[in-house]
Amino acid sequence: MRVGLLGCGAVGGALLKLLHSDAELITARCGLRFEVTRVAVRNLAKDRGVDLAEGVLTHDAAAVATDPDVDVVVELIGGTEPARGLVSAALSAGKPVVTGNKELLANFGRELSDLASAHGVDLLYEAAVGGGIPLLRPLRESLAGERIHRVLGIVNGTTNYILSRMTEEGASYAEALAEAQSLGYAEGDPTADVEGFDAAAKAAILATIAFGSEVMAGDVYREGISAVTADDIEVAGRLGYVVKLLAVAESEGGTAGAAVGVRVHPAMVPKSHPLASVRGSFNAVFIEGEAVGELMLYGRGAGGMPSASAVLGDLIDAAHNLRAGSTSPTPHRPRAVMVPIDELTTQYYLNVDVLDRPGVLAAVAEVFGENRVSIRSMEQAGLGDDARLIFITHTAQESDVQATVTGLHQLGAVKRVGSLLRVVGGE
Numbered sequence: 001m002r003v004g005l006l007g008c009g010a011v012g013g014a015l016l017k018l019l020h021s022d023a024e025l026i027t028a029r030c031g032l033r034f035e036v037t038r039v040a041v042r043n044l045a046k047d048r049g050v051d052l053a054e055g056v057l058t059h060d061a062a063a064v065a066t067d068p069d070v071d072v073v074v075e076l077i078g079g080t081e082p083a084r085g086l087v088s089a090a091l092s093a094g095k096p097v098v099t100g101n102k103e104l105l106a107n108f109g110r111e112l113s114d115l116a117s118a119h120g121v122d123l124l125y126e127a128a129v130g131g132g133i134p135l136l137r138p139l140r141e142s143l144a145g146e147r148i149h150r151v152l153g154i155v156n157g158t159t160n161y162i163l164s165r166m167t168e169e170g171a172s173y174a175e176a177l178a179e180a181q182s183l184g185y186a187e188g189d190p191t192a193d194v195e196g197f198d199a200a201a202k203a204a205i206l207a208t209i210a211f212g213s214e215v216m217a218g219d220v221y222r223e224g225i226s227a228v229t230a231d232d233i234e235v236a237g238r239l240g241y242v243v244k245l246l247a248v249a250e251s252e253g254g255t256a257g258a259a260v261g262v263r264v265h266p267a268m269v270p271k272s273h274p275l276a277s278v279r280g281s282f283n284a285v286f287i288e289g290e291a292v293g294e295l296m297l298y299g300r301g302a303g304g305m306p307s308a309s310a311v312l313g314d315l316i317d318a319a320h321n322l323r324a325g326s327t328s329p330t331p332h333r334p335r336a337v338m339v340p341i342d343e344l345t346t347q348y349y350l351n352v353d354v355l356d357r358p359g360v361l362a363a364v365a366e367v368f369g370e371n372r373v374s375i376r377s378m379e380q381a382g383l384g385d386d387a388r389l390i391f392i393t394h395t396a397q398e399s400d401v402q403a404t405v406t407g408l409h410q411l412g413a414v415k416r417v418g419s420l421l422r423v424v425g426g427e
Helices: 010-021 023-030 061-066 083-092 102-118 136-142 157-169 173-182 197-211 230-238 304-324 360-370 398-409
Strands: 002-006 035-040 072-075 097-099 148-154 241-251 260-270 282-289 293-300 345-355 375-383 386-393 414-423
Touching (some): 002 010, 002 061, 002 083, 010 035, 010 304, 023 304, 035 061, 072 083, 083 097, 083 102, 136 197, 157 173, 157 241, 157 282, 230 414, 345 360, 398 414
Antiparallel strands (some): 241 260, 345 386, 375 386
């Protein structure tokens, strides 16, 4: 099978090494031999760590996508353009495509899946979510008959590393971010990770597969971790929680056409929950199904070799299907009916700084009551002439909690309304 590779960065370079070092293993197990015939790169002079024949490297990505001497195209450029045009060209030329591009799939997945179906070829993307974790294939195939009610997980290694350092070392957000950047876990511009854009794209892909309805990145409610403070981390720990950036997808019926809610935000997770122990740059996804119960898939969520392993698995599947004249199932997925974040019901953590004087606590409690938000627990800590009130609510509706926050801002005795975090787990 002749492979055309679009992009040869960390994942592309690792894929070349795997195809070279594991060639005999792949042939023995799968009856396939892969030959990389074209590789589109920006820098022709850069060492790729593998000997490539003369003429394999090229600047012309469009030519690789439609080259008659390429059987399967692997897209690892990232972003939406030119990746969208290149993938479309390859599919239209009757070539299966393997990609790890979550941004592309979260915005144009339906368009590209329809194009793949129209031309009778595969579009496979295991590496798009969870790096090396076998995640999408089990959701798509092993759990195809399962009524899945909820998928929640840690799907961004950068933010999990930052929050882990804040939890374990008492580091501030700025200190943990700087350390993540020095180790290469975070980009110089970390916005996509720390503000939740990366996780939101992955959440859209997970929800689409889990519930059989098309969810796009823009459908996902998103908050990042940049407002999480060391105080929030400390209080969460004292109350029996850890703070994680979670991707959460929930279905009201667990079937295609049922309304779904998809969100990404920092949350307080009970220390007893399996996701609470996921540390550093690791990822994990927790699946709740009607028949199967609870499952968790855990592993390296990023990195050249883990992601290349997922790409290689898809490449083998695509090659098998191409040889057999078949494709992986690509069911039509209707556009999802989205549940707005205002209708979410869960518990909440909220801290409020107030003037420390008689009557203030009663006034604050009255705002909660007026907006139908019941207080489960409250702590008061002294701040000189002021006090910090720390609340955990009973289960409440998001719109009511947001109205409570607005009402607190309007109280003269309230100096600051601090962090609002959603709490995972029943009461």
